[in-house]
Amino acid sequence: MAEAKAVDFAKIKAEEGAAFAKPVQILDNDGKVVNKDLMANFTDDQLVDLMKKMVWERALHEQTMSFSQQGRLGFYAPTWGEEASEMGTVSAFKKQDFMFPAYRDLPQLIQHGATVAQMYLWSKGHVKGNLFDARALRPQIIIGAQMVEMAGAALGIKKNKERDTVAFAYTGEGGSSQGDTYEGMNFAGAFQSPAVFIIQNNGWAISYPRKKQTHAETIAQKGVAAGIPAVQVDGMDVLACYEVAKEAREFAAAGNGPVLIETLTYRFGAHSSAGDDPSRYRTKEEEKPWFDKDPLIRLRKYLTDKGLWSEDEEKKYADECKDDFKKAMKEADAVEPEKVTDMLKRTFEVPTPDIKEQIKKYEAKESK
Amino acid sequence: MAKKTYIKAITEGIDIALAEDPKTLVFGEDVGKNGGVFRATNGLQKKYGADRVFSTPLAESGILGMSIGLAVTGWRPVPEIQFSGFIFEALDSIVAQMSRIRFQYNGTKNAPITIRTPYGGGTHTAELHGDDFENFFVGVPGLRVVTPSSAYDAKGLIISAIENNDPVVFLENLRLYRSVKGEVPDDKYTVPLDKANVVQEGKDVTIIAYGGEVSEAQKAVKKLAKDNISAEIIDLRSLYPLDTDTIFASIKKTHHVVIVQEAQKQAGVGAQVASAISEGAIMYLDAPVSRVAAPNSVYPFPQAENVWLPTANDIEEAARDTVNY
Numbered sequence: 001m002a003e004a005k006a007v008d009f010a011k012i013k014a015e016e017g018a019a020f021a022k023p024v025q026i027l028d029n030d031g032k033v034v035n036k037d038l039m040a041n042f043t044d045d046q047l048v049d050l051m052k053k054m055v056w057e058r059a060l061h062e063q064t065m066s067f068s069q070q071g072r073l074g075f076y077a078p079t080w081g082e083e084a085s086e087m088g089t090v091s092a093f094k095k096q097d098f099m100f101p102a103y104r105d106l107p108q109l110i111q112h113g114a115t116v117a118q119m120y121l122w123s124k125g126h127v128k129g130n131l132f133d134a135r136a137l138r139p140q141i142i143i144g145a146q147m148v149e150m151a152g153a154a155l156g157i158k159k160n161k162e163r164d165t166v167a168f169a170y171t172g173e174g175g176s177s178q179g180d181t182y183e184g185m186n187f188a189g190a191f192q193s194p195a196v197f198i199i200q201n202n203g204w205a206i207s208y209p210r211k212k213q214t215h216a217e218t219i220a221q222k223g224v225a226a227g228i229p230a231v232q233v234d235g236m237d238v239l240a241c242y243e244v245a246k247e248a249r250e251f252a253a254a255g256n257g258p259v260l261i262e263t264l265t266y267r268f269g270a271h272s273s274a275g276d277d278p279s280r281y282r283t284k285e286e287e288k289p290w291f292d293k294d295p296l297i298r299l300r301k302y303l304t305d306k307g308l309w310s311e312d313e314e315k316k317y318a319d320e321c322k323d324d325f326k327k328a329m330k331e332a333d334a335v336e337p338e339k340v341t342d343m344l345k346r347t348f349e350v351p352t353p354d355i356k357e358q359i360k361k362y363e364a365k366e367s368k
Numbered sequence: 369m370a371k372k373t374y375i376k377a378i379t380e381g382i383d384i385a386l387a388e389d390p391k392t393l394v395f396g397e398d399v400g401k402n403g404g405v406f407r408a409t410n411g412l413q414k415k416y417g418a419d420r421v422f423s424t425p426l427a428e429s430g431i432l433g434m435s436i437g438l439a440v441t442g443w444r445p446v447p448e449i450q451f452s453g454f455i456f457e458a459l460d461s462i463v464a465q466m467s468r469i470r471f472q473y474n475g476t477k478n479a480p481i482t483i484r485t486p487y488g489g490g491t492h493t494a495e496l497h498g499d500d501f502e503n504f505f506v507g508v509p510g511l512r513v514v515t516p517s518s519a520y521d522a523k524g525l526i527i528s529a530i531e532n533n534d535p536v537v538f539l540e541n542l543r544l545y546r547s548v549k550g551e552v553p554d555d556k557y558t559v560p561l562d563k564a565n566v567v568q569e570g571k572d573v574t575i576i577a578y579g580g581e582v583s584e585a586q587k588a589v590k591k592l593a594k595d596n597i598s599a600e601i602i603d604l605r606s607l608y609p610l611d612t613d614t615i616f617a618s619i620k621k622t623h624h625v626v627i628v629q630e631a632q633k634q635a636g637v638g639a640q641v642a643s644a645i646s647e648g649a650i651m652y653l654d655a656p657v658s659r660v661a662a663p664n665s666v667y668p669f670p671q672a673e674n675v676w677l678p679t680a681n682d683i684e685e686a687a688r689d690t691v692n693y
Contacts, residue, residue, distance in 0.1 A: 127474050152437020183430035190425050346475045349533045352609035
């Protein structure tokens with residue numbers, strides 16, 4: 001007779017991810033509606049608007065890569081392939097919401113109020129790139145830091161008794177390995193703050209694959225440990241991303257505490273424009289099915305079938321966007337480089353005695 | 369005016385800050401109902417409510433990261449890190465985040481955060497409960513680093529730190545919490561954040577110290593006086609920025625200097641003071657700069673602590689050698 005077991009760990013392990021294993025989806029790869037009820041939430045104008053936002057983001061990516069290749073930018077993290085995840089989620093938030101983006105989230109920051117020229121200045125490393133008119137912090141480089149900071153802002157919003165307002169943050173699945181991501185979720189959970197955590201699982205943290213990033217079956221299930229509700233969404237389906245983010249926002253804004261969203265997306269290109277080559281660490285066989293899931297294809301198919309969109313319109317709109325981006329680059333180029341004197345002046349509210357001396361020295365140096 | 373302990377003075381200072389500005393928040397591990405493990409926030413939750421004085425989950429990075437989010441939504445956070453040895457969990461929040469906020473946003477955003485943490489040895493605590501890590505923070509642009517050595521300064525400095533719009537690392541010397549008492553006014557007063565204090569005037573040698581070593585210097589000075597060596601004591605109070613005007617003025621008078629720190633000798637505050645003197649006052653010196661510091665080992669286990677820590681005798685010896693050079 002088999003020995004009785006106190007606990008069946010194998011069973012627990014096998015079932016842990018089950019609750020999250022059915023990502024929310026509205027449109028499938030072929031542009032077919034798989035959830036009619038959710039589809040009914042959209043007007044034609046909203047659908048076209050989301051399509052335009054994705055075309056805008058793809059055009060932004062293409063034009064920005066071109067600038068990058070011309071050596072006209074500093075650090076840039078490509079967003080090709082993540083248009084549904086980024087535009088779908090950010091479209092669900094309101095102007096008063098406090099956004100904490102990471103370095104790959106420039107398109108969302110622009111949608112939230114920054115200008116393209118300001119983001120080019122950010123990329124070039126100019127302080128004016130951080131001075132945007134949006135309730136947001138600059139793109140975060142330490143992926144995870146924004147999660148604890150956002151939890152603090154969410155608590156601040158709650159303490160300020162701001163109505164219909166949340167804080168929301170983005171990181172990638174690599175960022176979900178950072179301790180700060182858990183600490184942020186745990187703090188927001190413990191204080192029941194209006195926080196929305198968005199983890200864009202794009203498959204790769206530079207060369208490190210999602211499967212090795214964590215043995216957890218889903219990133220979403222990490223919310224369980226913090227006691228916060230979580231969901232997986234098809235990150236190539238802009239409509240599903242929008243609906244999930246909208247629900248998350250409403251849930252958090254109503255005082256129910258934080259939410260975690262995992263979007264299943266894919267980085268089609270390199271990690272950054274600074275020499276990363278994905279062919280060193282991944283295969284065409286892996287990439288192919290993801291390219292088939294291109295978020296623009298499915299909504300384009302759906303809208304074209306409905307007579308709401310055409311490839312000609314799309315090309316014309318993308319060209320218009322690119323013209324705007326070229327103007328934005330000219331605007332960014334026209335901004336004078338920063339002075340060390342100014343940097344010294346803004347290190348403290350009132351410069352310390354040693355810094356006052358250094359200001360004098362650099363004023364003399366920079367007035368020559 | 370009543371005599372109060374160093375820790376009572378800190379509590380009073382925080383109390384005044386909470387009373388004056390409803391946006392001031394006090395939080396950290398155990399700071400709420402328990403009043404902090406040292407009772408520095410004792411009674412404050414009862415007085416101001418759990419909305420403004422509250423305990424947090426146990427995670428230093430969460431506490432200081434949260435401070436940044438609270439600051440950018442209009443609050444004035446006064447977080448406590450229970451022991452300075454635990455602060456490395458939150459180093460990103462301090463060094464890579466809050467110290468840069470004013471710089472990154474061209475002064476349009478600030479981070480008025482006062483990080484309180486006990487530090488310093490000699491209390492026979494467990495590992496990483498009594499270390500001296502001020503060296504790390506003085507090297508970070510955008511941070512002020514302050515440590516009082518008297519009860520009077522403790523109250524005046526904590527109020528100044530909380531009122532300041534830049535992040536301040538406020539180091540509270542563990543040994544002084546209950547061993548130091550002094551006259552502390554009940555009402556509000558402030559002590560400036562970037563001024564050293566001439567604790568005692570003298571004419572033969574300048575002893576520059578801070579935190580727990582100021583009282584050691586005072587003991588040494590009494591012994592030196594018996595041999596007619598008149599020593600001046602400067603308490604730095606502010607480890608960044610350094611008040612070089614006060615230091616140089618003293619050296620012009622005494623022509624001899626001993627720099628004392630409780631931390632290990634390598635790098636650090638004492639080295640920075642010595643460097644400032646060599647740049648700005650070397651011509652007034654009649655002897656090389658003398659330094660008293662702990663040896664360059666990891667902070668010792670409690671049994672060796674008393675030998676490891678610089679004492680009044682070490683300071684006295686260094687002062688005599690310098691004067692007789």
